[in-house]
Amino acid sequence: MRRYLLYAVISFCLLLATLFIFRTPLSIAAANHFLTQEQGRMSCLAWSPVGFTEIHISKVCFSNEQADVFGENITVSTKSVEIAHLKVKHKPIVSGSTPAVMTPLSLPLIADRPLISIKKLHLESPVLRQPLSVSVHEAELDSFTLNGDILAQVLVYNDKVTLNADLQSHGITPYLPSQIKTLSGRLSSTFDGIQAVASVSLDANILDRTLDGCEITAKVAGELISSWDLNAQSGDADLSSLDIKLDGSACEKLSQHLRGAYKDMLSASWRVVLPKPLNISSNSAEIPALTLEDNNGATAINLKNLSLDVGEQVVQTDIQLSHHNPQLGWLELQSKLGIRNKTLSLEGDWLLSSEEVRLPQDLKFQDFVSQGDYVLKGEVGQTVSLDLATQSSMGKIANSQAQLDNTELNLTTHVNVDMKQLADGILQALQVDVFKTQFSAERYQVQDVSGKHVLLNSAVSFDEDKQFTGQLEFQVGSFKKAEVRGKDVTHTLTLNGEFKDNKVNAEVDGETHLGLVATPQLSFRQVVLTSAGLLAEQTSLEHVLHLDDFEMLVKQQVDQQLHHLTVMVPEQSFLTLKPILTQFEPKLQLSEGTISATLQGDVNEQSFTFNAALEEGGILYDSHYLSGLNIPVAGKINAGKIAFEDSQIDIREVRSGAVLENFKAILSSSEGDPMLSNISANIFDGQLFTKQIKLTNQDQSFLVEANNWDLAVIANAAKNAGVELSGRVHGQLPVAVVGGLFEINGGKLNNIDIGLLSIENNESVEALKAQQPSLETAFGMLERLNIEKLSSDVNMSSDGWLDLAVQITGVNEQQAEPQPINFNYTHKENIFQLFRALRLSDEITNEVEKALN
Secondary structure (H helix, E strand, C coil), X not given: CHHHHHHHHHHHHHHHHHHHHCHHHHHHHXXXXXXXXXXXXXXXXXXXXXXXXEEEEEEEEEXXXXXXXXXXXEEEECCEEEEEEEEEEECCCCCCCCCCXXXXXXXCCCCCCCEEEEEEEEEECCCCCCXXXXXXXXXXXCEXXXXXXXXXXXXECCCCEEEEEECCCCCCHHHCCCCEEEEEEEEEEEECCCEEEEEEEEEEEEEECCCXXXXXXXXXXXXXXXXXXXXXXXXXXXXXXXXXXXXXXXXXXXXXXXXXXXXXXXXXXXXXXXXXXXXXECCEEXXXXXXXXXXXXXXXXXXXXXXXXXXXXXXXXXXXXXXXXXXXXXXXXXEEXXXXXXXXXXXXXXXXXXXXXXXXXXXXXXXXXXXXXXXXXXXCCCEEEEEEEEEEEEEEEECCCEEEEEEEEEEEEEEEEEHHHHHHCHHHHEEEXXXXXXXXXXXXXXXXXXXXXXXXXXXXXXXXXXXXXXXXXXXXXXXXXXCEEEEEEEEEEEEEEEEECCEEEEEEEEEEEEEEEECCCCEEEEEEEEEEEEECCCEEEEEEEEECCEEXXXXXXXXXXXXXXXXXXXXXXXXXXXXXXXXXXXXXXXXEEEEEEEEEEECCCCEXXXXXXXXXXXXXXXXXXXXXXXXXXXXXXECCEEEECCEEEEEEEEEECEEEEEEEEEEEEECCEEEEEEEEEEECCEEEEEEEEECXXXXXXXXXXXXXXXXXXXXXXXXXXXXXXXXXXXXXXXXXXXXXXXXXXXXXXEECCXXXXXXXXXXXXXXXXXXXXXXXXXXXXXXXXXXXXXXXXXXXCCXXXXXXXXXXXXXXXXXXXXXXXXXXXXXXXXXXXXXXXXHHCXXXXXXXXXXXX
């Protein structure tokens, strides 16, 4: 028994010794026996035991179709596998070979295997821009930590492999585009054999200089999630958590635009948002949504359902533009873009809403709303057609000279654009087939003209030879200019001509009907104005105005420098103005005379000369009658101010209670105001004179000189029964005009010769005698008094009350012993009422009034 046991021990020892001596070839053979051809082959293995629980492998070689692996100084124990150096050389797949079909991972993980540690892992591959050198440490089972060129954590499961890497690893830098200047963050990825899912948390700074002199910087921060299916060769990417900011402030070309008309409307800084995952394949991409927002939140551009197909040369997307800023308001635009083999199709609509839009020339729109649609079709680089229709409404349109309220504008057009001729100018490339507009406003004001309800319809069409036909219809519900107002205005205009060399030449025919034109004093109905002329570099137009029997001719010549205007009233009866003048003052009536007038000058410079004449005119106003009026008027108008040339005015007779005859005056101007000077007239069988009267509303004062007035005529006008007065007086009457009313203050009249005062059977005197018998002797001395000296203070209030303070010195020769008599007398009477009574009893005036009525 002992002998048998001894042989067994010796045999086992010999077996162990044999195995140890031939361990290398036996190990290689055993490994290759269990490895399939696809899994690979082991070509070298050198190992030796270190104690009973540890093996040292000095080198090992392994290769398959995908890689060659070489390891050195490997220590294997029951708890760990420590590798000093491991070199892996990747073999690329041969081009043209059929891609392998990937299958789900099913890794045969060993639950109680030793932990692996690789001090230096060297990776080489044609797909790598430079070899990678890392160390691998497995602190826990199937959990690996990588250091070196790649800083990462790898977790291995039986059905997947996960990776968590630092993006600042030196091994990643060579694979970044040159535009990325800095990158930091982490990459987390999971691979199940078919699909790779990655999550990237990053912070990157990008600088792009693709355009000369234009630097665009970008800052990208946040998380990106993506996946890729190796079998389908497609994947998706979720960039919704990325914060992507673009900054073009260093781009000089962009800055030039921002400093110009688009200042404060566009920003140089933008933010890119991709809220939904992208679908990507080898030759196409689908982006459900992409948004560009400017830094101040004013503009957002949304691209939806963006589809790119490189093979088919197809681009399709839905475009939405939203813009808001204080200068423009809210703009919403929607478009559908399609490009297929250079065939362009773009159609969409827009809505613009703004509380106020300010444009050059101090033009501003308030409560502005515009909507419309458009269709653009054609070959890119060839000819494209545009159909456009807009509807706009504005609460107010205003600049320094005009204002329109509650305005609507509709526009329809069809144009063709030859893109090959755009270099020669837009007018050369543009062919307008149809252009129609409709404009309306509820209220308007243009300079000093205002009114309600404006409607403007226009249509123009062009042929290939630039010949055009245009129609215009203009309606105004009402208008007002200063005190002039009107309503129911209709204007039609037809133009036929050509547009050549950027110039218009056309024949013009038009007609205007005014339902009513009025001032506070007058109104006209059914006024007709016909117009004809030529529209060219110098426009010439002639207008003829008909108003009942009144006729007026207007000629215009307009070019870039001047606007010459001539207005002529041919000689015609003064009575043709009766419908006009009687509306100024219903009590005014015309009896005879002829009129004529001419005005000509430059409208732009507001400079005109004029002349007019009234010959042998007759006017009856209330009970005032003027006859024999001869008024020639001439002068100039500059900037609205009238300057009269000296003109002699003659009026044969003015019957207004007191009768004035042979009235003469010079009409002229002083400091821009009209005035009468050298005024003279015959009155009370004498004369009156005054040097100057201004024909303005301003307060003024002037002196009226009375010469050789007959007291008998004055007393007869007063019709004071029982009182007889004779003699002649002269004096001065200072007249003041205050608030349009006349006053006399401090006037004085004195006798020229010896007069006579006789009082006999006067009711007032007889009443005083009865009340005070003691006065009978005194009044008896005045019954026939020769006036040697007479003076009177004259004052008149603005309401017509005349106060006379009369001082008389004389002798009653009927007395036995004539003695000098001093008599002071105060008289008060309303001269306006007196003159009115005289007018009512004027037989001549009454006869004229009966004839006119």
